[in-house]
Amino acid sequence: MSVLEIVILLPIIAALAIWLGAPARATSVGAAILNLLIVLGLLFQFKSASAGGSGMAFESARVVLDNPAITFGVGADGVSLILALLTALVTFAAVWQIAADKPAIYHIASLLIAGGGLGAFLSTDVFFIYAFHELALIPTFLMIGLYGHGEDSHRKAVAWKTTIYLGAGSLVLLAGLAWLVLEYSGGQKLTFDLNALRAQAALTPLPVEKQGLIFFVLLLGFGTLVSLFPLHSWAAPAYATAPTPVAMLHAGVLKKFGLYGLIRIALPLLPQGAQVEWVQQALLFMLLGNILIMGFVTIAQRSLDQVLGNSSVMHMGYIFLGIAAGTEIALQGAVLLMFAHGISIALLFALAGRMRNQLGTLELSKLGGLASHAPIFTLLFAFGAFASLGLPGLANFAGEVMVFLGAFGSNGSTEFGPMQWAVVVALWGVVMSAVYMLRAFRDIFQGTANAGLFMNDPVLSQRIPLILLAAALLIVGCCPWLLLDLLKSLSAAKVAAM
Numbered sequence: 001m002s003v004l005e006i007v008i009l010l011p012i013i014a015a016l017a018i019w020l021g022a023p024a025r026a027t028s029v030g031a032a033i034l035n036l037l038i039v040l041g042l043l044f045q046f047k048s049a050s051a052g053g054s055g056m057a058f059e060s061a062r063v064v065l066d067n068p069a070i071t072f073g074v075g076a077d078g079v080s081l082i083l084a085l086l087t088a089l090v091t092f093a094a095v096w097q098i099a100a101d102k103p104a105i106y107h108i109a110s111l112l113i114a115g116g117g118l119g120a121f122l123s124t125d126v127f128f129i130y131a132f133h134e135l136a137l138i139p140t141f142l143m144i145g146l147y148g149h150g151e152d153s154h155r156k157a158v159a160w161k162t163t164i165y166l167g168a169g170s171l172v173l174l175a176g177l178a179w180l181v182l183e184y185s186g187g188q189k190l191t192f193d194l195n196a197l198r199a200q201a202a203l204t205p206l207p208v209e210k211q212g213l214i215f216f217v218l219l220l221g222f223g224t225l226v227s228l229f230p231l232h233s234w235a236a237p238a239y240a241t242a243p244t245p246v247a248m249l250h251a252g253v254l255k256k257f258g259l260y261g262l263i264r265i266a267l268p269l270l271p272q273g274a275q276v277e278w279v280q281q282a283l284l285f286m287l288l289g290n291i292l293i294m295g296f297v298t299i300a301q302r303s304l305d306q307v308l309g310n311s312s313v314m315h316m317g318y319i320f321l322g323i324a325a326g327t328e329i330a331l332q333g334a335v336l337l338m339f340a341h342g343i344s345i346a347l348l349f350a351l352a353g354r355m356r357n358q359l360g361t362l363e364l365s366k367l368g369g370l371a372s373h374a375p376i377f378t379l380l381f382a383f384g385a386f387a388s389l390g391l392p393g394l395a396n397f398a399g400e401v402m403v404f405l406g407a408f409g410s411n412g413s414t415e416f417g418p419m420q421w422a423v424v425v426a427l428w429g430v431v432m433s434a435v436y437m438l439r440a441f442r443d444i445f446q447g448t449a450n451a452g453l454f455m456n457d458p459v460l461s462q463r464i465p466l467i468l469l470a471a472a473l474l475i476v477g478c479c480p481w482l483l484l485d486l487l488k489s490l491s492a493a494k495v496a497a498m
Contacts, residue, residue: 002058002059002060002074003038003042003058004042004058004060004074004075004076004122005060005072005074006038007035007038007039007042007084007118007122008074008115008118008119008122008123008132009115010031010034010035010038010115011031011032011035011091011111011112011114011115011118012111012112012115013031014027014028014030014031014111015028015107015108015111015112015115018104018107018108018111019104019108024104024106024107024108025095025098025100025107027107028095028098028107028110028111029092029095029096031111032088032091032092032095032096032111032114033092035088035091035092035114035118036088036089036091036092039081039084039085039088040085040088042057042058042076042081042084043081043085043486045057046076046078046081046486047485055077055078056075056076056077056124056195057075057076057077058074058075058076059073059074059075059124060073060074060075061073061074061124061125061193066189067189067190068189068190068191068192069189069190069191069192069193069196070125070127070128070192071125071192071193072123072125072128073123073124073125073128073193073194073195074122074123074124075122075124075195076122077486078335078483078486078487079260079263079264079335079486079487080121080122080260080264081486082335082338082339082483082486082487083117083121083253083256083260083338083339084118084121084122085339086252086253086256086338086339086342086343087114087117087118087121087253088118089343089346089468089469089472090114090248090249090252090253090342090343090346090469091110091111091114091249091253092465092468093248093346093347093350093465093466093468093469094110094114094244094245094248094249094346094350095107095110095111095245096462096464096465097244097245097248097350097353097354097462097465098110098245099357105143105146105147106143106147106243106245108139109139109140109142109143109245109246110139110245110246110249112135112136112138112139113136113139113140113246113249113250113253113254114136114249114253115132115135115136116132116133116134116135116136116137116254117132117133117136117249117253117254117257118132119131119132119135120132120133120136120257120260121257121260124193124194124195125192125193125194126177126180126181126192126193126194126197126265127192128192129194129261129264129265130170130173130174130177133170133225133254133257134170136254136257137166137170137254139246140162140238140242140246140250140254141159141162141163141166142159143242143243143246144158144159144162144238144241144242144243144246145158145159145160147243148241148242148243149240149241149242149243149305149356150241154241155241158237158238158241159241161233161234161237161238162234162237162238164234165224165231165233165234166224166225166234168224169220169221169222169223169224169225169231170221170225171221172217172220172221172224173218173221173222173224173225173261174221175217175221176214176217176218176220176221177218177221177265179214179217180197180214180218180265180269180270181197183206183210183214184197184200184201184206184269185200194264194265197269198268198269201268201269201270201271205271205272206270208272208273208276209276211270211271211272211273211276212270212272212273212276212278212279214270214273215266215270215273215274215276215279216273216279216282218261218262218265218266218270219262219266219279219283221258222257222258222259222261222262222266223258223286223320224258225255225257225258226255226256226257226258226259226316226320227255227290227312227313227316228258228286228287228290228316228320229286229287229289229290229293229294229313229317230286230289232290232294232313235255235309235312235313236306236309236310236312236313237309238250238309239251239305239308239309239312239349240303240305240306240308240309243353244349244350244352244353244354244356247349247353248345248346248349248350249346251308251309251312251342251345251346251349252341252342252343252345252346252349253342253346255312255316255342256338256342259316259319259320259323259334259338260338262323263323263331263334263335267323267326267331274323274324274326275326280324280418280419281418283320283323283324284321284324284418284419284422286320287316287317287318287320287321287324287422287426288317288422288425288426289317290313290314290315290316290317290320291314291317291318291425291426291428291429291432292425292428292429292432294310294313294314294317295314295428295429295432295433295436296432297310297314298310298311298314298432298436299432299435299436301436302363302364302365303362303363303364304352304355304362304364304367304440304444305352305356305362307364307436307437307440308345308348308349308352311345311388311433311436311437312341312345314429314432314433315337315341315388315433317426317429318334318337318399318400318403318426318429319334319337319338319341319403321334321403321404321407321422321423321426322334322337322402322403322406322407324407324419324422325403325406325407325410325419326410327406327407327409327410328406329402329405329406329409330402330403330405330406330407330410331406331487332402332406332484332487333398333399333400333401333402333403333404333405333406334399334403335399335483335487336395336398336399336402336476336480336483336484336487337396337399337400337402337403338399339395339399339476339483340387340394340395340396340398340399340473340476340477341388341396341399343387343395343469343472343473343476344383344384344387344388344394344395344396344469344473345384345388346469347380347383347384347466347469347470347473348381348384348385348388350465350466350469351377351380351381351384351466354377354455354458355444355455358455358456359453359455360453361453364439364440364443364444365443366453367443367444367453368443368444368445368446368447368448369445369446369447369448369454370444370445370454370455371445371446373454373455373456373457374455374456374457375457376457376458376463377455377457377458378445380463380466380467380470381441381444381445382441383469383470383473383474384469384470384473385437385438385440385441386437387473387477388433388437389430389433389434389437389438390430390433392477393474393477393478394473394474394477395472395473395474395476395477395480396473396477397477398476398477398480399480400430404423404426404427407419407420407422407423408420408423
């Protein structure tokens with residue numbers, strides 16, 4: 001069994017062991033720690049393991065079917081390894097945060113979501129990339145409906161809305177992937193192997209207009225899973241309602257699947273599809289909807305969980321901007337921002353969950369003055385909040401700057417085109433982020449509590465995963481080259497040949 005297969009299957013086997021009666025907390029935390037250590041080891045070995053020039057490392061394949069050709073193939077490039085690291089970090093923090101009085105299903109669901117995410121990021125077969133993501137969605141729906149926050153009717157309504165949106169998006173995505181496989185199989189034996197499809201795309205690329213049509217179908221499918229405007233309205237209620245570990249894993253990790261799919265599947269196989277004029281204009285309008293409209297919506301929120309949920313939707317617009325630009329620096333920035341956003345939003349949801357458990361509310365009007373009673377909690381929240389608004393020195397800043405610079409210079413000239421105007425408009429999102437995040441920080445931690453609510457700092461053992469997430473934001477923010485060195489060959493033009 002290859003090391004990547006172990007990384008994928010370990011959380012799934014741990015979930016099965018818990019279901020069969022193994023101690024839930026010890027099993028899930030142990031599996032999460034082991035996976036994190038393995039992924040860190042793979043990062044250190046990646047350069048030498050991928051020295052052959054293909055950009056992939058740790059590859060292996062097991063034939064499942066001959067016709068159509070489906071293999072349980074695994075492999076890692078820089079993008080997938082970065083997202084595997086994100087998954088391992090957030091999984092460790094999420095399972096550690098589960099309180100001792102919670103039923104074992106919390107650990108099982110968290111591990112299944114993590115295993116599905118890792119399978120989607122590390123598989124090299126389109127069938128298994130899709131299937132692993134669907135595996136991760138099932139416990140998400142169930143946990144929202146059964147154990148989410150709020151009244152029973154509210155939980156079920158949110159769960160059904162999320163199921164309908166993501167189910168419809170998955171069907172559209174399946175249609176786009178099937179179209180793609182049929183086109184590049186050329187009437188021969190169908191293959192779902194991503195490397196074979198890339199080789200065929202490089203040898204006989206599709207006509208530009210057809211690339212644009214297929215890319216747009218994939219954009220709608222993947223975009224729904226990422227909450228691309230206007231297909232976004234499921235996301236904020238789902239994150240606000242979901243149990244804390246599920247919110248951390250879905251917003252921090254699983255939401256990146258759609259972005260990963262566009263970078264790993266759509267751009268390599270349809271390198272000119274995103275540049276078709278009508279496709280790019282549609283994408284620019286939609287991502288500006290994420291940034292501007294959702295920015296105003298977030299400013300209007302008066303509850304921390306709603307602020308975080310809508311903020312997460314808003315920040316997807318910056319990553320889509322990097323994908324739309326397709327330049328090397330913009331795509332590198334998009335991947336870096338995927339990692340940074342995943343860490344920062346997971347940290348914030350973890351802290352919001354702790355706040356809800358101690359205070360019983362996340363309404364900003366009822367909070368205040370917490371900094372004087374919980375200084376460590378305040379500092380950790382500051383890391384997540386200030387990273388989210390793009391403070392220099394934290395990971396989000398480096399990703400956002402690279403996206404803006406790469407997108408603004410995408411046409412290679414000094415003329416202003418649609419992309420340059422989109423960048424200028426998108427910059428106002430940074431101002432909006434500062435408004436709602438600084439206001440939330442002031443209302444929660446400064447002044448005095450209007451309702452007389454106070455909380456205590458987490459004990460030392462409870463701080464460990466939170467400090468780890470905050471440290472990741474600081475380390476990557478100060479040394480972004482630690483991750484960027486894995487992405488040297490990433491661009492829309494080059495990615496098809498990887």
